[in-house]
Amino acid sequence: MQDKVKEISTRVKELRELSDISMAEMAACIGSSEDYYRAFEEGKEDISASRLYEIANKLGVDLSLLLTGNMPRMNTFTVTRKGKGPSVARRQQYQYQALAANFANKKGEPFIVTVPVRGDDAEVSLNQHPGQELDYVLAGTLKVVVCGNEVILNEGDCIFYDSSYPHGMVALGTVPAQFIAIIM
Numbered sequence: 336m337q338d339k340v341k342e343i344s345t346r347v348k349e350l351r352e353l354s355d356i357s358m359a360e361m362a363a364c365i366g367s368s369e370d371y372y373r374a375f376e377e378g379k380e381d382i383s384a385s386r387l388y389e390i391a392n393k394l395g396v397d398l399s400l401l402l403t404g405n406m407p408r409m410n411t412f413t414v415t416r417k418g419k420g421p422s423v424a425r426r427q428q429y430q431y432q433a434l435a436a437n438f439a440n441k442k443g444e445p446f447i448v449t450v451p452v453r454g455d456d457a458e459v460s461l462n463q464h465p466g467q468e469l470d471y472v473l474a475g476t477l478k479v480v481v482c483g484n485e486v487i488l489n490e491g492d493c494i495f496y497d498s499s500y501p502h503g504m505v506a507l508g509t510v511p512a513q514f515i516a517i518i519m
Contacts, residue, residue, distance in 0.1 A: 339422075341378035343387070346401055348376045350394045364393045366463070384431045385464035385498065388444050388518050398444050399436040406439070413438040420447070428460060434515070443519035450477065450506040450513075461501040467519045468498040475512030479504045488514075 351361055362372035365386045374380035382390075384398075391398040399407045402421045407413070413435055420432040434445040448470075459480045470479065471493040479486045482500035487507065496502060498518065506512035 340381050342404070343382075343401055344376050344378045346404060347387075347390055347394075350396065350401075351376075351390075354394055356393065361390065361393065365389045383462055383464075384429075384444075384446060385462060385468075385518055388466075389464055397439065397441070399433065402433060403436060407435075407437045407441075408439060409437045410439055431516075443517045445515060445517045447473070448514050448516045449511050450475075450504060451511045452506045452509060455507050457505045459503040459505050461503040463501050464498050464518070466498050467495065468502075469493065469495045469515075469517045469519075470504075471515045473513045473515060475510050476507040477504050477512040477514060478507050 351358075358372055358376070359369050362369040365372070365382075367386070371380060375382045387401055388398050391401050397407050399405065399421070415434050415436070418432070420434050421436050422430065422432045428450070430449040430451075432447045432449075434447060435441055459478065461480065470477075470488070472488045472490055474490055477488045479488055479494055479502065481494070481496045481502045486494060488494060504512075
């Protein structure tokens with residue numbers, strides 16, 4: 336996982352420097368401290384997919400370029416086979432698999448997210464980012480916290496929310512939770 340984080344952070348740093356954007360400006364864009372952002376660019380700190388999405392927007396590139404190093408080229412449709420989308424492991428909290436990495440000019444960024452079980456009393460780590468998010472549970476049970484509200488979602492349940500409010504989730508029970516997330 337650390338090699339993948341380093342690859343992504345190197346691409347971000349190169350694009351940021353080419354775009355003549357300061358570290359302070361980029362940190363402010365994603366709502367983080369400059370120290371955290373610097374640690375990310377140095378490959379010492381991981382970053383959420385939602386923050387990568389914000390960085391991609393600030394840089395004027397598709398998120399796929401940051402994740403894979405390749406620009407998407409498909410304009411009509413793209414197919415992502417089971418387990419074949421670019422994956423980004425993030426800490427022990429979430430594993431993201433991009434579902435439309437090859438589609439250019441997306442209006443949203445779809446992922447399959449897997450949340451490992453950490454125990455029913457695990458603390459929910461919150462984040463926030465501009466836009467909206469849809470989460471549709473494929474398997475397991477997910478506790479979602481949005482702006483202080485706790486919602487328990489089971490297979491087939493869906494939540495749509497303003498992601499500028501603090502939000503996060505943990506898997507409940509004995510099996511990992513898996514859901515489709517669309518960040519817009």
